[in-house]
Amino acid sequence: MKLTAASVDKLQPTDKRQEIPDALCTGLYFVVQPTGKKGWQVRYRHSGTHRRMTLGAYPVLSLADARQRARDALAAASEGRDPAEEVRAAKAPKPEDDRDKIKVLIGQYHKRHLASLKSGAVVRRELDRFVVAEWGERDIHSINKRDVIDLLDDIADSGRFVTANRVRAYLNKFLNWAVERDIIPMSPATGVKPVAKEPSRDRVLTDDEIRWFWTACEAEGFPWGPLGKVLLLTGQRLNEAAQITDSEIRGDLWHLSADRTKNGRVHDVPLSGAVRDVLAGVDRIAGKPGFIFTTTGTTPVSGFYKARATLADAMQKAAAEDRGEPVEIPRWTFHDLRRTAATGMARLGIPVRVTEAVLNHVSGTGGGIVGVYQRHNYAEEKRAALDAWASYVTQLVEGKPGNVVRIGGR
Structure with missing residues (x-):
């Protein structure tokens, strides 16, 4: 039948599922469920197999819009694509973007800055040992000042006060580099003081x-x-x-x-x-x-x-x-x-x-x-x-x- 906006609106549910084809758009069907729900569906062939794809519910999706979507799907099918699969892929959860992960950024920091420094290998080793080990999978935007303080306190609590101060310095420079590159608006290490005052050492073995x-x-x-x-x-x-x-x-x-x-x-x-x-x-x-x-x-x-x-x-x-x-x-x-x-x-x-x-x-x-x-x-x-x-x-x-x-x- 030739579907019109008025006829679609007047169709009433029965005790069986109704699938009414649209005479003006071959492959488009108006579906009326026994429950009263109405919607649009398009049918096409892909790789020799009949496929069905739901286009949307009525009246959210009007007749005119349903015809356009159906034509787009049929055009895709004619090119050998599977429109239903494309829609599913688009809706599937995307893998988390690794670009702003701490481990990725420290790798970039090493490549663009540390690699040219004589002490670069030492700094990278300490950043990997403490920062990447603790935060490697985290997004840099999720790091806050308390995280920085907790990280340094954990190092100090193991008796490594000097190491904690060194890590603070290395982390500070890394985070400032991230600010300079417009990755984060402000360093979460700003205002974090050294864990402990380092006494000058004069230890000599007897x-x-x-x-x-x-x-x-x-x-x-x-x-x-x-x-x-x-x-x-x-x-x-x-x-x-x-x-x-x-x-x-x-x-x-x-x-x-x-x-x-x-x-x-x-x-x-x-x-x-x-x-x-x-x-x-x-x-x-x-x-x-x-x-x-x-x-x-x-x-x-x-x-x-x-x-x-x-x-x-x-x-x-x-x-x-x-x-x-x-x-x-x-x-x-x-x-x-x-x-x-x-x-x-x-x-x-x-x-x-x-x-x-x-x-x-x-x-x-x-x-x-x-x-x-x-x-x-x-x-x-x-x-x-x-x-x-x-x-x-x-x-x-x-x-x-x-x-x-x-x-x-x-």
């Missing part, structure tokens, strides 16, 4: 603690045992030592290129016999980078916080066995091993300028006009200093302290 530390390194084994010994004997920075490669070892010299040092200066570290023995005792894990301290062959060791705690526990056991009773050892950090080596060389009569050359310091006596015009590299002096320090540590470990000046009061 003679007994050096012995106990060495015993702990022996007990722990690879990788933290050998790495701990290298840190103590050379006084070098943790990341620089952890990332040492076989290609950097040139006989009895460890050569660090400018891109491997914190201050961007080429640095040569003479290797004492004790250090060479430690490195020779490390079983290598094959890998293209040639890392000495690696468990994968592709990346250097990480997880320094847990490693320090493991060595500290082993030190406690060594001290208890040595003294025959529990001994309370003040907390130390890997950086304190560097300070211990510097202090030890000073006690052995090594000039400050030579010690600074060993540590690759550019401040102090090596700064200013001296640093500009004094080009002597102290190669022989550095070797003598590190040999003397290694001899000192070896005699402590072997229980022969009589021939050396003791460090500390114990």
Whole structure:
């Protein structure tokens, strides 16, 4: 029948479902349910199969609009498409947009900013370790100031106050970067203060603690045992030592290129016999980078916080066995091993300028006009200093302290 606006409106329900075709639009049907509900339906063929698609309810969808929708659906079917499936796909819930997720944005932050910085790898590692681990799947717009405070408090509550302050600084810069790129209107870290005031550290291991530390390194084994010994004997920075490669070892010299040092200066570290023995005792894990301290062959060791705690526990056991009773050892950090080596060389009569050359310091006596015009590299002096320090540590470990000046009061 030829459907009109008036005839459609007058059609009454019966005890059976009614499907009235429209003579002016082949494939369009007006459906009247026994319940009185009325609606539009279009029929078409797709891949040789008869299909039906509901267009909408009447009177929400008028006759004129129903005819237009039916014609659109039939046109799509004539092109080999399935209009019903297209409608279902359009209504299906879309996967969450990942663009503003924290883990995605930190990846972009690394690519566009951190990758060009000498400290970029360290910052990315800490952001992954704490921020991505906690918020990685969250949308950056859902992060508020309280979230930032809770994150930092959790780190501080584990005893890592300095780490909490570092993460705060790294997170602050990341969020400010997001503001600059118009991702968020304001940083949720604005006004968040450092978790704790960081006291200047002056911790130096005593003679007994050096012995106990060495015993702990022996007990722990690879990788933290050998790495701990290298840190103590050379006084070098943790990341620089952890990332040492076989290609950097040139006989009895460890050569660090400018891109491997914190201050961007080429640095040569003479290797004492004790250090060479430690490195020779490390079983290598094959890998293209040639890392000495690696468990994968592709990346250097990480997880320094847990490693320090493991060595500290082993030190406690060594001290208890040595003294025959529990001994309370003040907390130390890997950086304190560097300070211990510097202090030890000073006690052995090594000039400050030579010690600074060993540590690759550019401040102090090596700064200013001296640093500009004094080009002597102290190669022989550095070797003598590190040999003397290694001899000192070896005699402590072997229980022969009589021939050396003791460090500390114990």
